[in-house]
Amino acid sequence: MREAQLKKIPYILVIGDKEMEKEKVNLRVYGQEGSREIHIKELIQEVKKSHDVLETY
DSSP states (O other): OHHHHHHSEEEEHHHHHHHHHHHEEEEEEESSSOOOEEEHHHHHHHHHHHHHHHTTT
16 A cells, blocks of 8 residues: 555555455545545445546546
């Protein structure tokens, strides 16, 4: 995780046994403090929305 932060990777996902059971991932977003658990479908929507915003520039 530290290496990903230093490289400023926008999304870091942690997927363990608990997350697999719940169909969720632990998400850390570059520039935000902490992490949160999010459903995979929500993650896909969030990334798409972020990508759409970047395309407007």
